[in-house]
Amino acid sequence: MSPSQDLLLVGEIYIDFTLPKASADSKLRLGGIVHAARGLWAIDANFSVAAVCPGYLVDQARTYLERLGCSEFIWLAEVKGAPNVMAIGDPTELADQAYQDILRDEKSVGYRREADVLKAFKTCLIFPGKYDLTVLRSLLAENVQASFDIAYDLPDLQSLSSFKGNISSIITSTSSPMFLEKASEDMSSLLDDLRELSPQAILLKENRGGSRVFDLRTDEVDEIPALLGETVNSVGVGDVYSAVFASMLSAGAFDAGWKAARAATCYAQTTYPDDFKRDAQRSLVLSVDQMRGLGGTVLPWHARPAFQIYFAAPDFSYVDRTHLEEALGALAYHNFRLRRPVQENGELNPQSSMHEMRAAYLGDLGLLEECDLVFALPLERDPGTLVEIGLALALKKPVITYDPLKENTNTMVMAGSTVYSAKLDSCLNGLFDVMSRLRATRS
Amino acid sequence: MGSTGSGSFSDYPGSRPKEGGEGSGGGGASGEDRCARAFSCALEEVEQCDYFSANGGVPPANTALSIEQRGRLFAVDAGGQTVGALPTGFNYLADCMAAGFTYEGRVNSSTSAPVASVNVDFAPRTP
Numbered sequence: 102m103s104p105s106q107d108l109l110l111v112g113e114i115y116i117d118f119t120l121p122k123a124s125a126d127s128k129l130r131l132g133g134i135v136h137a138a139r140g141l142w143a144i145d146a147n148f149s150v151a152a153v154c155p156g157y158l159v160d161q162a163r164t165y166l167e168r169l170g171c172s173e174f175i176w177l178a179e180v181k182g183a184p185n186v187m188a189i190g191d192p193t194e195l196a197d198q199a200y201q202d203i204l205r206d207e208k209s210v211g212y213r214r215e216a217d218v219l220k221a222f223k224t225c226l227i228f229p230g231k232y233d234l235t236v237l238r239s240l241l242a243e244n245v246q247a248s249f250d251i252a253y254d255l256p257d258l259q260s261l262s263s264f265k266g267n268i269s270s271i272i273t274s275t276s277s278p279m280f281l282e283k284a285s286e287d288m289s290s291l292l293d294d295l296r297e298l299s300p301q302a303i304l305l306k307e308n309r310g311g312s313r314v315f316d317l318r319t320d321e322v323d324e325i326p327a328l329l330g331e332t333v334n335s336v337g338v339g340d341v342y343s344a345v346f347a348s349m350l351s352a353g354a355f356d357a358g359w360k361a362a363r364a365a366t367c368y369a370q371t372t373y374p375d376d377f378k379r380d381a382q383r384s385l386v387l388s389v390d391q392m393r394g395l396g397g398t399v400l401p402w403h404a405r406p407a408f409q410i411y412f413a414a415p416d417f418s419y420v421d422r423t424h425l426e427e428a429l430g431a432l433a434y435h436n437f438r439l440r441r442p443v444q445e446n447g448e449l450n451p452q453s454s455m456h457e458m459r460a461a462y463l464g465d466l467g468l469l470e471e472c473d474l475v476f477a478l479p480l481e482r483d484p485g486t487l488v489e490i491g492l493a494l495a496l497k498k499p500v501i502t503y504d505p506l507k508e509n510t511n512t513m514v515m516a517g518s519t520v521y522s523a524k525l526d527s528c529l530n531g532l533f534d535v536m537s538r539l540r541a542t543r544s
Numbered sequence: 545m546g547s548t549g550s551g552s553f554s555d556y557p558g559s560r561p562k563e564g565g566e567g568s569g570g571g572g573a574s575g576e577d578r579c580a581r582a583f584s585c586a587l588e589e590v591e592q593c594d595y596f597s598a599n600g601g602v603p604p605a606n607t608a609l610s611i612e613q614r615g616r617l618f619a620v621d622a623g624g625q626t627v628g629a630l631p632t633g634f635n636y637l638a639d640c641m642a643a644g645f646t647y648e649g650r651v652n653s654s655t656s657a658p659v660a661s662v663n664v665d666f667a668p669r670t671p
Contacts, residue, residue: 127550129553130553130555142557326632328633329632329633373572373574374556374572374573375557375558379577383579383640383643384639386639386643394613395613395616395632395635396635397632397635534631
């Protein structure tokens with residue numbers, strides 16, 4: 102068996118089906134490690150695939166991957182009892198993307214005999230799934246160098262113990278259940294646990310706030326900015342990031358991170374593969390020094406709660422709360438610290454006395470002065486919210502105005518706001534950007 | 545009831561969208577290129593840039609501009625003075641410029657007080 106220079110992608114193949122909405126058609130494409138494969142295709146990297154998928158999907162996956170230049174397609178293990186179809190509620194990750202892995206509790210995986218050929222590969226990127234990693238380890242070469250994307254489907258780090266000493270990098274994200282459980286407040290415990298596995302580098306992807314690369318050989322950390330534009334579809338963006346990072350790791354963890362971030366950004370902004378490849382190749386022409394010079398948005402997960410955001414909105418119990426809950430859910434998902442005046446200072450009613458109203462006004466005003474910026478949602482042209490926007494502008498505090506129903510297309514509101522939009526996606530980007538700048542100013 | 549956009553995979557590289565009833569994103573390419581789009585924006589860091597420092601104010605409407613990468617992307621006047629930085633959301637233009645695109649623009653409106661502000665329009669020149 103001759104050794105292969107290809108990066109071997111190991112993991113499950115899914116069908117990703119983004120559910121249709123009033124504002125967008127449905128979207129059907131191959132997912133799972135196929136996203137990672139698109140990333141490698143876009144940068145002209147050599148790769149092979151060891152796929153875990155149901156039998157009905159093998160021919161289509163093989164054909165598709167061959168069109169992406171996949172050198173060798175190995176059907177590693179068969180999924181039974183489930184179709185490996187992922188229904189996706191929100192393709193832009195405004196908040197939790199509401200993935201539904203259809204029939205996941207009925208799923209089982211059995212390795213196939215073809216697996217012997219894996220020993221030819223020197224490097225691999227493994228996306229854990231419902232397959233046994235200890236068995237996988239026994240099928241790979243003794244001296245294989247493995248990277249792991251552990252964002253999903255890894256119950257505990259113990260599952261990686263059989264790879265200790267053979268791990269190039271470990272990649273995770275702030276939306277990972279393990280991260281949220283172990284590192285949401287403080288990274289140090291998770292980092293210590295990961296160090297036990299002796300990887301060369303750890304990559305933490307922090308969504309719209311950028312990412313951090315920890316080079317464990319030099320004990321240095323690099324912050325890589327996000328380049329925020331309109332998100333067309335964020336499904337698989339993290340997989341592209343991981344694949345490009347793993348494929349470029351031999352040139353240095355930091356450079357790999359900067360380039361992988363660029364490729365991932367391009368993937369978020371189109372679902373057309375040829376557009377993605379063109380944009381990614383253009384982007385990677387820049388040197389890493391040029392990329393650093395351009396800057397971008399850097400707002401690590403753990404830095405976000407240090408900023409207080411005043412939530413200016415008719416945040417009352419008796420209104421239609423659809424848009425309010427949408428915004429609150431998104432802000433909580435991204436770990437922002439919201440100050441809600443109606444919650445903190447109380448909700449008044451038509452019978453409230455002037456004394457009570459004055460007390461509430463002064464309480465809200467004090468809160469506004471304490472906050473660093475304002476996220477406004479002036480539903481139904483709520484006069485209280487519009488006054489709060491005006492006060493914030495007078496205090497020279499940045500205002501992000503989310504106006505989903507376009508009820509406030511007014512010069513002072515639109516031009517006074519740092520960002521004004523009917524799209525929550527744009528407002529979230531604006532919030533990240535403003536807070537990134539505030540952070541830079543503070544430091 | 546029929547179904548749309550879910551009958552088969554349609555995003556093969558190099559493929560063309562199928563006729564009729566296609567879900568979004570079908571085909572390999574959109575036929576659009578973000579580098580070839582005209583755009584408008586408000587410049588940033590105007591008061592820290594060469595023009596404001598040298599002139600104590602902002603350039604008037606219709607001042608001709610181009611874009612250069614000097615670390616960040618800057619709008620630059622005909623004399624090479626930086627007028628303001630482009631918002632980082634336009635960083636993709638650096639990729640476009642590396643691919644041979646150039647951008648020519650003008651000041652659409654500007655004010656020096658109470659806050660220095662320069663709004664610009666740019667159009668691409670394809671390589």
